Amino acid sequence: MKFIPYGKQTIDQDDIDIVVQTLKSDFLTTGLKVNEFEQKIYEKTNAKYCVSVANGTAALHLSALALLNKGDKVLTTPNSFIATSNSILYANAIPIFIDICSDGSIDLDLCEEYLKQDSSITAIFAVSFSGKILDQEKLKYLKYKYNIKILEDNAHTMGVKLTYSDISIFSFHPVKHITTAEGGAIVTNDKSLYEKIKSLRNHGQDDKHNMTILGYNYRLSDINCALGISQLNKLAKFIQKRQAIAKKYNEAFDSHNIINPLYQYSNNSYYHLFVVQINFNKINITKEELINELRNKNIGVQVHYKPINKQPYYKSLGYGDEDTPNMDKYFEECLSLPVYPLLNSIEQEYVIQTIKELVDEK
Numbered sequence: 610m611k612f613i614p615y616g617k618q619t620i621d622q623d624d625i626d627i628v629v630q631t632l633k634s635d636f637l638t639t640g641l642k643v644n645e646f647e648q649k650i651y652e653k654t655n656a657k658y659c660v661s662v663a664n665g666t667a668a669l670h671l672s673a674l675a676l677l678n679k680g681d682k683v684l685t686t687p688n689s690f691i692a693t694s695n696s697i698l699y700a701n702a703i704p705i706f707i708d709i710c711s712d713g714s715i716d717l718d719l720c721e722e723y724l725k726q727d728s729s730i731t732a733i734f735a736v737s738f739s740g741k742i743l744d745q746e747k748l749k750y751l752k753y754k755y756n757i758k759i760l761e762d763n764a765h766t767m768g769v770k771l772t773y774s775d776i777s778i779f780s781f782h783p784v785k786h787i788t789t790a791e792g793g794a795i796v797t798n799d800k801s802l803y804e805k806i807k808s809l810r811n812h813g814q815d816d817k818h819n820m821t822i823l824g825y826n827y828r829l830s831d832i833n834c835a836l837g838i839s840q841l842n843k844l845a846k847f848i849q850k851r852q853a854i855a856k857k858y859n860e861a862f863d864s865h866n867i868i869n870p871l872y873q874y875s876n877n878s879y880y881h882l883f884v885v886q887i888n889f890n891k892i893n894i895t896k897e898e899l900i901n902e903l904r905n906k907n908i909g910v911q912v913h914y915k916p917i918n919k920q921p922y923y924k925s926l927g928y929g930d931e932d933t934p935n936m937d938k939y940f941e942e943c944l945s946l947p948v949y950p951l952l953n954s955i956e957q958e959y960v961i962q963t964i965k966e967l968v969d970e971k
């Protein structure tokens with residue numbers, strides 16, 4: 610069996626053709642493809658505005674600058690890629706790490722406990738972890754009741770509709786639902802946020818080239834956007850394929866004693882990741898050994914995520930001792946299995962059988 614990674618892109622001939630056409634056109638950086646890609650994204654997400662950017666991290670960075678002031682306190686999740694909370698630090702604001710609930714996402718009830726006690730909290734940066742859409746009604750309730758800003762990091766949920774949140778961001782890294790190689794986007798319904806983010810993307814200049822704030826060059830090129838347009842046409846198909854793979858994993862591990870999917874199969878998940886939790890207390894192999902054994906057998910599993918608050922840099926800032934029992938237990942048990950549209954049924958069956966064989970009860 611050739612190596613099966615945990616995620617990878619799907620590139621067809623039509624993706625290649627549109628990129629080649631763009632390379633032969635007059636514009637390589639900001640031409641017509643940028644606007645076309647952005648329009649397709651705001652239409653798909655029911656948002657009024659979209660700003661494409663160089664990557665998902667840039668999307669978070671500019672969003673944090675637009676939403677936060679220095680010293681603001683922001684509730685966020687330890688269970689994400691480091692970029693989510695790093696963006697809060699970029700804005701000189703203060704992340705507060707909240708424990709997760711059973712589906713791996715931030716515990717919004719716990720967020721409310723914090724909001725009740727501390728009126729200086731100004732925002733929540735939440736992640737639709739693994740592709741499961743966040744509870745929109747609860748976010749709406751928290752936003753209006755406590756007068757806070759909400760950013761949804763939807764890097765795992767490309768195309769999800771924007772409802773009540775101030776900003777939603779996406780990433781187009783190759784393991785995500787669609788790719789532009791590197792790339793990201795921000796959607797919002799708020800015109801002033803849109804104007805500010807657009808300016809920050811282009812050195813802080815307005816439409817007349819007056820530099821009014823300190824900005825960056827975070828633009829996404831026409832070449833990347835051309836690929837994005839072509840990929841976006843296939844998004845629904847990609848999500849369906851991922852959901853079909855997830856369904857099969859769920860059936861395979863249904864009532865397994867030791868390997869348990871993070872949550873029951875859900876149409877509300879876009880399955881960027883398929884996470885299982887493994888009870889290592891009941892078996893004779895450690896997590897590290899299992900990962901190595903699987904890699905030796907050409908299966909590229911991953912761990913999503915090491916708690917951000919326990920990363921060495923965050924520890925150096927004084928984080929790491931938060932009371933997050935769910936996150937700590939989750940981190941001991943979690944493993945992400947391969948899921949991507951090109952994973953075929955023979956490969957998936959191989960993954961299922963191999964992991965079942967290695968995870969043998971004591």
Ligand SMILES: Cc1ncc(COP(=O)(O)O)c(C=O)c1O
Nearest residue numbers: 664665666690692764780781782
């Ligand atoms: C939840 C989350 N947020 C942000 C990012 C950052 O996106 P990018 O890699 O495009 O900078 C990622 C990607 O890895 C992610 O998974």
